[in-house]
Amino acid sequence: MDLAGVAVCVAGAGVTGRSVATALVGMGAQVTVTDANAERLAELGDLGVRLVPGLDTPPDGTRLVVTSPGWRPTAPLLTAAASSGIEVIGDVELAWRIGQERPNPPTWLAVTGTNGKTTTVGMAESMLRSAGVDAVACGNVGFAVLDAVLAGHSTLVVELSSFQLHWSRSLAPSASVVLNVAEDHLDWHGGLAEYAADKGTIHRGSGTVVANLRDPWSRKLAEEHAPPEARRVGFTLDTPRPGELGVVEDLLVDRAFVADPVHAAEELGTLADVRPGGPHNVANALAAAALVRAYGVGPEAVAEGLRSFRPGAHRAVEVGEFDGVRYIDDSKATNPHAAIGSLLAHPSVVWIAGGQLKGASVDELVAAVAERLRGVVLLGADADVFAEALARHAPDVLVRRIGSGDDEPMTAAVKAARELARPGDAVLLAPAAASLDMFRDYAERGEAFAAAVDELSR
DSSP states (O other), X not given: XXXXXXXXXXXXXXXXXXXXXXXXXXXXXXXXXEOSOHHHHHTTGGGOOEEOTTOSSOOTTOOEEXXXXXXXXXXXXXXXXXXXXXXXXXXXXXXXHHHHTSSSOOEEEEEEOSSOHHHHHHHHHHHHHHTTOOEEEEEXXXXXXXXXXXXXXXXXXXXXXXXXXXXXXXXXXXXXXXOOOOSOSHHHHSSHHHHHHHHHGGGTTOSEEEEETTOHHHHHHHHHHSOTTOEEEEEOSXXXXXXXXXXXXXXXXXXXXXXXXXXXXXXXXXXXXXSSOSHHHHHHHHHHHHHHHHHTOOHHHHHHXXXXXXXXTTSSEEEEEETTEEEEEOTTOOSHHHHHHHHTTOSSEEEEEOSBOTTOOOHHHHHHHGGGEEEEEEOSTTHHHHHHHHHHHOTTSEEEEOOTTOSSHHHHHHHHHHHHOOTTOEEEEOOSSBOTTTSSSHHHHHHHHHHHHHHHHO
């Protein structure tokens, strides 16, 4: 990683691109940054790097390309680099290599999965800090992993997307988990098997491999990618067997990281300690506990960390309650698998759904939650796909459609949901789809929902 004087091309000028370019400049590299968005590229003018819009081939003399996660492998710049024998890596791989050259390399606890990643790394960070560890949640969670490495933190709880893992080569975390795998980003990867395979590379070189025993893909990827010498641990929502973490009545229980797992177990907290509730978040809590127990954190710190944890915005957050109806913002539920977990946490729901499905099916989702639906409000590009699935699997459920002509579609959606709801119901924004057809991102979608709820409550 001696990059002094070396020509490096950075693909992408977003948050990741800035982080990478800044680090490379600090290492003395000759940096060129390219992006199709000239305005975004111009925002890096303060770094003193060469800015070239829309490059399809690496500049002459380039010896390394560092790509941002969103760039597809088929992008002309990346394919041209590969065909010329120029190494292409991502920001995570760069961060790993830089960290490994430090006198005291940071410990990596790595998390991936289709859903639950941010909640899990947040829970694990809280548990580690309760144990007095200098830990930080980073990666796809909003704080770039490269910035975390350069900041000198001793322990990194790293959220990794399938995009980031695709460009990682030598990553070898202390412990790793694939929480779950469901249809998502199929347009980027080309298919579910390819998507899952990129997720599975998180285990390559891992010291402790953690698997969700209820998720077939999580088990499969642990079996296929775990190094022979790795410790293997499972978690389940059922009573745990030796080598597992699980649930006994209302207790979270560890039978993996104890002296005698055959005859002994340790309590790690209660179901009431898990916030927000629901089976999917109990699973996230067990995954986080497995990672930090592998690190050496005691059961008391696990329980305290759970009690101290607060979920991030737009992740099953209650934004209002009036007329006996609770309004829940789970705009982060951007795929069907995430929406199932959110919907199953409520016995009676008016569901606000819709957006861009990215090739995913919603039949399994609708069939799983049909009995809980008081009504459904649909908006967005793939509303027809939702409507067809509802007609097949929940034909008696009232459905309202918000048309593109509405001036404020989210306000109209919340008004329609309020008309369908009854005291004791939850009005739940869990769209099961991406937001870019109507909003800047899932956060803006959630903010629009909260604003609409506030307006109606007044």
